[in-house]
Amino acid sequence: MTHNLTIVDHPLVQHKLTLMRKVETSTAEFRQLLREISQLLAFEITRDLPMTETEIQTPIQTMQAPVLDGKKLALISILRAGNGLLDGVLDLIPSARVGFVGLYRDEETLKPVEYYFKAPSNLENRRVIAVDPMLATGNSSVAAIDKLKEAGAKDIDFLCLLAAPEGVARMQEAHPDVRIVTAAVDERLNENGYIIPGLGDAGDRMFGTK
Numbered sequence: 020m021t022h023n024l025t026i027v028d029h030p031l032v033q034h035k036l037t038l039m040r041k042v043e044t045s046t047a048e049f050r051q052l053l054r055e056i057s058q059l060l061a062f063e064i065t066r067d068l069p070m071t072e073t074e075i076q077t078p079i080q081t082m083q084a085p086v087l088d089g090k091k092l093a094l095i096s097i098l099r100a101g102n103g104l105l106d107g108v109l110d111l112i113p114s115a116r117v118g119f120v121g122l123y124r125d126e127e128t129l130k131p132v133e134y135y136f137k138a139p140s141n142l143e144n145r146r147v148i149a150v151d152p153m154l155a156t157g158n159s160s161v162a163a164i165d166k167l168k169e170a171g172a173k174d175i176d177f178l179c180l181l182a183a184p185e186g187v188a189r190m191q192e193a194h195p196d197v198r199i200v201t202a203a204v205d206e207r208l209n210e211n212g213y214i215i216p217g218l219g220d221a222g223d224r225m226f227g228t229k
């Protein structure tokens with residue numbers, strides 16, 4: 020679609036996503052797959068992290084070796100389903116600071132209602148990665164990014180597992196500076212705001228609440 024959307028078409032990501040979509044996949048399997056796929060998505064989203072070199076001593080000699088440089092990362096989980104992505108991303112970036120935006124979707128209006136916000140300090144000096152598995156209507160994701168910008172964030176990526184074209188369009192309109200990274204963009208939303216064909220309610224499937 021546009022320059023601000025990255026679809027991670029790696030075979031392992033696509034295979035795991037297919038397993039997650041299947042209705043017969045258990046809660047335990049779903050959670051494990053989500054953790055694995057988030058590691059792969061984190062690999063993609065961190066591809067352009069700035070590097071520097073530092074002198075180290077190997078058992079043989081000293082060398083100039085590459086290490087991460089630049090802004091510290093802040094991972095922001097959009098509750099509650101964001102926590103499923105968060106764990107896998109933290110596996111790869113254990114030193115990242117972590118924040119939470121609590122939003123639930125009013126099932127009638129499909130509008131986000133905020134109930135919690137806690138972000139790391141110095142958000143303006145960090146690269147922020149907001150995580151939420153499903154970019155559906157985009158209402159809650161856009162509201163979460165609004166909050167992060169109010170708190171000072173300037174450099175924001177949005178990492179999700181699955182997106183609807185409507186959600187991508189909404190995010191790109193509201194926050195054209197935010198890069199979206201996802202494993203797939205599905206066909207459309209249904210009348211209840213679910214992604215079609217999708218994988219159902221990500222929170223329910225990862226926490227076994229249905």
Ligand code: URA
Binds near residue numbers: 212218221222
């Ligand atoms: N949230 C979900 O968990 N699934 C959808 O299909 C849409 C929003």
